[in-house]
């Protein structure tokens with residue numbers, strides 16, 4: 001069996017070196033730590049101490065502060081001393097961009113320093129200059145020269161270091177050779193790590209952040225594969241999605257990127273970055289890591305797999321089998337196309353959103369009301385609606401009731417499916433609905449004559465394996481047997497799904513088995529999140545469904561939650577948008593702000609969102625500072641970037657087209673700019 005060095009089919013945490021952060025440490029057998037970052041100016045001691053105190057009271061385990069200059073670095077002493085006097089021992093991290101002097105000073109007062117390989121002793125002017133081998137080498141030697149003193153001082157003070165690469169802020173040298181790609185991000189980090197190891201310094205960890213969730217996931221995987229092969233130790237990882245934004249969208253994006261990697265056993269500390277009060281980041285972070293830290297509490301050391309022990313024992317082997325998709329670049333799984341009512345499922349078609357009605361068919365009138373509301377009946381322009389709804393049916397009487405109410409839905413009736421557990425009911429339903437989902441469990445037999453009756457009527461049928469206690473690979477084995485039989489009979493119109501709390505692993509097994517058997521039926525990604533809090537529901541759905549879409553798996557998304565219908569559909573659209581497989585509204589890429597921000601970022605982001613959230617498919621960056629903003633907003637079409645006190649610069653792609661305009665005029669100017677590029681449409685009335 002071929003092995004992949006990351007656990008793709010079961011939870012196994014990657015065993016890393018333990019790295020100190022003053023009074024705590026992370027990696028190894030330590031819990032996954034939750035970090036946040038202040039938004040105050042680091043020269044403002046009082047405000048910074050106050051925000052650190054609020055973060056500490058919220059439970060934050062690591063606090064990062066921006067350090068733009070040597071002067072700010074010097075002021076860290078006063079912040080640290082006040083916090084320690086107040087009994088707050090939370091480790092502090094100095095966030096450094098560009099300034100080696102600031103880094104060298106900050107080391108004296110913090111427990112960890114974060115440097116960005118894209119701008120630490122590297123040039124970054126977005127030039128397209130080609131580097132010859134010699135020019136590349138000379139600049140790398142310059143980096144080494146400037147980096148070694150920082151390493152020496154970090155060793156002297158017992159301070160650890162994060163090599164924090166960001167997509168969009170790579171050096172010109174790296175971009176010239178590797179492009180703005182996960183490969184470039186990984187190489188940028190490895191260059192610095194090699195220097196650390198050459199100097200005998202091993203207190204390091206890595207991060208590979210991006211605002212594009214797919215790029216972020218791929219970059220971390222690539223880093224683990226390359227770094228664990230080449231470097232002397234498996235170093236810990238700090239996980240985060242940059243510029244995730246605010247509200248549900250920000251939480252979903254972060255949960256998807258961070259959660260996808262946590263599911264694969266990667267990550268030793270996380271930051272959920274939101275364009276909100278940083279205190280709000282902390283409970284989201286703890287909700288995200290809870291499942292994995294709890295698992296460790298139960299399983300102890302068995303939850304961890306040292307990197308050099310991937311081959312034994314046997315149960316561990318299957319966790320590390322090759323994934324059935326490309327883990328380093330996005331490619332959608334190839335499937336056949338199947339018509340479902342007014343839509344097509346599979347192939348290149350956008351994934352469809354489906355939800356399940358809470359009311360059973362027995363409830364007649366109330367069910368009709370619910371279906372109308374879920375489908376936004378009579379509102380053809382509604383953006384948030386279930387495109388298909390499935391109704392659970394459990395008796396012949398309910399089949400009849402469903403039949404009588406469907407006519408009331410007119411042209412919407414072909415968006416209604418039914419779900420049955422009793423196979424005998426399936427046949428009767430095929431006459432009245434367009435799609436029937438058959439829920440099957442381990443050990444259940446599918447009668448031969450059911451296949452025959454489906455075949456004769458050309459019905460669209462979905463087989464959903466309800467996964468309860470069986471091993472996580474069982475759904476794949478059962479569904480592959482059914483699918484192979486249907487393929488032999490020449491049946492075209494079939495969908496498959498798994499209803500599992502471990503959806504990521506169960507679908508990976510399913511895709512692997514389908515690939516081996518040459519089956520190209522489309523998949524409905526299903527996830528049931530019942531009896532959970534609101535935040536926990538967002539997180540679980542984002543991880544279990546979003547991870548799969550990021551890996552190119554899934555042709556339809558079916559959620560079942562305790563949310564009202566439109567909110568549930570909204571969650572599904574947000575997941576598809578965050579995975580960038582279906583853009584149903586404007587994509588906002590907004591940073592959380594920090595001490596480099598000189599305007600009210602949260603308020604401005606809210607104003608821009610309220611004016612521009614109808615611009616479907618457009619990507620708008622809202623960034624706190626001109627130092628890092630233009631790079632970090634990555635692939636935004638337009639950018640609103642703070643450029644010092646009271647000033648804002650506007651960008652089209654990476655080009656600054658208006659600089660330093662007064663803040664009070666900037667939103668209107670942005671609207672004009674979008675209009676002048678023909679990308680504006682008036683909002684629906």
Ligand code: SF4
Nearest residue numbers: 591593594624625629
């Ligand atoms: S882009 Fe935002 S978070 Fe990043 S350094 Fe600038 S203001 Fe701070």
